[in-house]
Each structure stands twice: as structure tokens, then as C-alpha cells.
Amino acid sequence: MDVLVVDGYNIIGDWEDLKRLKDIDLEQARNRLIEKMAEYKAFTGYRVIIIFDAYYVPGIANKINEYKVEIIYTKENETADERIEKLVKSLKNVVNQVYVATSDYAEQRTIFGRGALRKSARELYIELVDMEAEIEKSIKQHEKANKHIKIPLTDDILEKFEKWRRGNE
Template sequence: MDGYNIIGDWDELKELKKKDLGQARDKLIEMMAEYQAYSGHRVIIVFDAYYVRGIENKLKQYKVEIIYTKEKETADECIERLVKRLKNVQTQVYVATSDYAEQRIIFGQGALRKSARELSLELAELEREISHNVSQHLKTMPKSKIPLSDDVLEKFEKWRRGE
């Protein structure tokens, strides 16, 4: 995924970018971490070094891989290199970008594309599914025989999750 391309396309992130690019980046990473956790798909976000000076850097936050390109390398070049390395008979690669030229190049390499809008719609649908599943789970949860306040129940739930 071309991180800055997505940030520049999604209204929520575009507004955040005007105030603080770092916050917009972090929000995108958080959103994609939720997507990764729910879908199980491998997610790699590539950011141009143009905005973040320094050598190529790879980070892993949550289970999302974040790559900052080398200083004179674009996100598109890095994505193309990744597609060549990752695409094979058993692995279908999707690239999220609304850059038309990049879409044509990755099609030529056998990858598929998701536009920023398509990815946004997919995330919204996942959020609806998660909300529905949570509400279904809450309905089926056994009720306690001992009346407990919400804050006590919340503490018990945190303990159960190991938080």
C-alpha cells in the first residue's frame, strides 16, 4: 500500500494531515492493523522517504509491516520491487493506490489493485461486521447470577484478557 497516496485520498486522514502528518500516518497504521487483525491478510505500508528523511527503514507495528523507502526511492519503486519479490503462483498480491500509472505497472507484474476508495469501503464494511459480531456476542453472553456494576464487570473482562 502506498501510505501517502491513501492519506491524501481519505477525507479523515487528509484533514489530519493538514494538522500533523505523523498523526495521519499513525491513524492509517492503526486502521490497517484492525484490517489485518480481522482479515488475516498480510499488510505492508510503504511511505516515501521524501517526507521522512533517512535510510530505508522497516518497522513492524502490530502485525503491519511499515517501510520507509531509501531517500531517493519513491514508494512506487519500492512497491514494484515488493510485488516482484512476493508475487507467485500461491500468493496473490493486491496494491492499494489510486495512482493510475502505478496501477498499470503492477497489473503488468501480475498484482491486482485496490483503489483508495475501494479500500475505504472495505474497511467500513469490516467495521460494520465487527460491530455486528460484538453485539451478537454481547446478546449471547451468559448473565451473571450476582449483580455487578459495569465498572466491576469491565475490570473482570480486562483480567480475563490479561490486560
């Protein structure tokens, strides 16, 4: 199984739209990132885990599931990097390929040493943009293939009309 571990605040601080949103409302920026990662999960099938450290949200550690994405808030004295490293160590095995999305160079080197692969914030953003374009293209193809007709017809009648159109009957 492929697993994507996301350094939440690192990504929010790197993507322009989320960075602007964070300056207005941090919770909205977090929610938007969670929504984007839920779309990523639905499209790729990856297990997605987002880590937010307690630097911005002090309190006790918390783990929740939202939109089938795992969201972990670290303990008050635990950084996101520490939690990510523990997760990589526990998740990385022969069956799982673990990717970590962060633009923190030191963290990238550390997780790479533990067997995980890295995705920079920019790479993940480009992947999401490409994914959204592919979904849009697929929707347009589907709509084009399923042109709406004004009179509802059964499949056998449509098949007969298609044969007539092709000159097969």
C-alpha cells in the same frame, strides 16, 4: 498467502479523515493509517505492508514492524512506487496473491502488468467500513447471546434450568 501492499501517502491523501489529520500532524495521520491496517490484518489475515516514501521523511531507508504490520520507509531517492514495484516482483508467485492499495492510475497499470491486483483508496476505505460494521454486529450478537445474570451459576445448573424452562424434566 494474500498480501496487501499499501501506498501510505497516497491513501492518506485520499481518505478525508486522514487528509485532515495530515494537515495538522503528518505523524498522527501515518499512525492512524497503521492502526487501521492492523485492524484490517487482524480481520482478514492478510500480510500487510505499508510503504512511505522519503519525500515527506528524508533520511535512510527503514523497515519496522508495528502492530504486526510491516512499515517500510524508502531510501531518500527512491519513490514508494519503485519500492512497491520491487515488492510485487519479489512477492508475486503461485502461492501469494498480491494486492496493491493506491489510487495512482499509472501505478495501478504497472502493478497489474506484474501480476498484482489493485485496490483503489476508495475500495479499501469501503472494505474497512464494512469490516468495522461486521465487527460491531458480531460484538452485539455476542453480548446478546451472553446476557449477564446477577447470580453466577455453573454450566450444569444453567443446563438444568434450561431443561426445566423447555419442559424436558
